[in-house]
Amino acid sequence: MKRQIITVAVLAALSGCAPSPSQVDGNPQTADSAHANVLASEHWPPPPPPNSSPNAEMPPGPPPSMGQKPPGPPPGGFPLGGFAGGPGGPSKVVTGSGLYVLKNGEQLIGGQYQSDQDDQNVFRAQGDINASLSSVHVHKTAGKPSSNDAASFYGLNAAILALDNATLTINGGTVDASSEGSTGVFAYNGAVIHLNDTEINVSGGNAGGIEVAGGGEIYANNLTVNSRVKAAIRSDRGGGKLVVNGGQYSTQGSMGAPAIYSTADIEVNNATLDSHNSEAVVIEGLNSVTIRDSAVTGRMDGNYQPDSNDVIRNVMLYQSMSGDAQNGTSRFTMQGGSLRSNNGDMFYVTNTDSVINLNHVILKRAANSKLLVIAGNSGKRGWGRVGANGGVCEMNLLNQIADGDIRVDPISALELNLEQGAQYTGAINPNGEQAQSLVVSLDNTSHWSLTADSYVTEFKGQLSQVSFNGHQIYVAGKSLSQ
Structure with missing residues (x-):
């Protein structure tokens, strides 16, 4: 049996001191160790590899309409590798055991705590308790989860786990x-x-930095989080709430390690987020990310292919159909700060309804990339049915400077609103592609400067607010007179 080590510097309690761990047959025990709950779990097979053949033979379906979720297969499809657990998930909640199970009112101060056992948290706060950890050093050095899905959904084998309405302060x-x-x-x-x-x-x-799932909540202040395989700030099945103020959050992993992965409501303020090899932010289904006064950078691996259905992207709003997020409107809101893409298009929407709100954000696009792509995908990862997995997006630019072309494919829709002095420079569907619906609205303080001919289904605003620069706006195939 592998050995577990606990070194306690100071141990105190709000109401009575908890006993110090003792060695029994070479294993540390706590007063609550008899209540540790180790459960067997099914081991779900991994999803098919991402390079499996797309379902190109499936006949196309009807396009989505604005505000209506595009149809797709039922939950159980293949999510993007590294983001979420496998189809369906375990048939029962599996959370394993805790090396140190905190008691109600317990305050633990200082010390080194280590676990190397399978299915074991180093610290565990469970049930109707309120406990705290101060200046502790936690090491989860070895030990595997019996279910990868349970690790993603329930915190099996996490270093620190709070569950079942516990309150934990660290x-x-x-x-x-x-x-x-x-x-x-x-x-x-x-x-x-x-x-x-x-x-x-x-x-x-299969592990991230800080995570909520099943309605859990985390309120984080001034953290330094480095994650090599999954998101630094993430959520999974059942969602919850995660609020981050200040700090630095960095990821190194590719195709599955954005700085933020959201199946919950996530809010970030005054922080620095940097994804070195993946998207900056990913939002799945009926969930949201709100970022204020923060510096956000992504660099997704891959070669940029401007006309590909599976695009390189920086912020993605999508529905995986895996069952990890409810169908509905994905929302990305950013106010102040900066958003940089070091590779690929700034925004990508597929197989979901979405709202993107930008207010006074410094946007830094990668070379030769687009501002926004709304399009169906190849279906090879199960993201909806080919021909019916386009996106629907409302993009609101308020007091915002933005540049770069926009592409909306024939099974997708866009409502672009420029308000409060917004300035957009670029072309919309310059290759003449006809979107299912494409409405551009400018209030009387905003401006659009064309870089090529643009094709829309409706234009709202005064032509005096448009700099044509020798190009044309075509509405339902007819040129607007200048």
């Missing part, structure tokens, strides 16, 4: 998790975690 200290499925800090099933001034380093497979 001040300072560090969390280092290097084993498979070991997310740094995880809130599940109504648990609330307050997380302050902590450094979190996660390098194991």
Whole structure:
């Protein structure tokens, strides 16, 4: 049996001191260890590889309409590798055991805590309790989850797990998790975690930095989070709420390690987010990301192909059909700060309704990239049915300067609103592609400067607000007179 180590510097409690861990047959025990719940779990097979052949033979379906979810297959489709758990998930909740199970009112101060066992959290706060950790150093060095889905959905094998309505406060200290499925800090099933001034380093497979699922909540302040395989800030099945103020959040992994992955309501303020090899932000289904006064950078791996159906992108709003997020409108809102794409198009919408709100954001596009692509996809990852998996997007530019072309394919729709002095420079469907619906509206303070001919289905505004630069706007195939 592998050995687990606990070194306690200071141990105190709000109401009575919890006993110090003791060694029994070489294994640390706590007063609550008899209540640790180790459950067997089905091992779900991994999804098919992302290079499997697309379903090119499936006949096309009707295009989506504005505000209506494009049709697609039922939940159980193939999500993008590295983002979410496999189809369907475990048939029962599996959360494993805790090396140290916190008691109600317990305050634990200082010390080194290490676990290398399968299906085991280093710290666990469970049930109707309120506990705290201050300046503790947590090490999840080994041990695998018996179910990868349970690791993603329920916090099995996470370094720190709060669940079942527990409240846990973590001040300072560090969390280092290097084993498979070991997310740094995880809130599940109504648990609330307050997380302050902590450094979190996660390098194991199928694991992210901080995560909520099943209605958990995390309120984070001034963290330093480094994640090598999944998102630094993430959520999974059942969603929840995650609010981040300040700090630095970085990822290294490719195709599955954005700075933020949202199947919940996530809010970030005054922070720095940097994804070195993946998208900056991904939102799935009926969920949202709101970012204020932050610096956000993404660099998705891959070669840029401007006409590909599976585009290189920086911010993606989509529906995977895996069952990890409800169907509905994906929302991305950013106010102030900067959003940089070092590779690929700035925004990509597929197989979902969406709203994108930008207000006074510094946008930095990659060379030869588009501002926005709304299009169907090849279906090879199960993201809806080919021919019926386009996107629907309302993009609102308020007090915003934006440039770059926009593409909306024939099964997709866009409503572009320029308001409060917005300035857009670029062309919309310059190759003459006819979108299912494409409406451009300018209020009397905003301006559009064309860089090529543009094709829309409706234009609202005064032509004096448009700089044509020798180009034309075609509405339903007819040129607007200048």
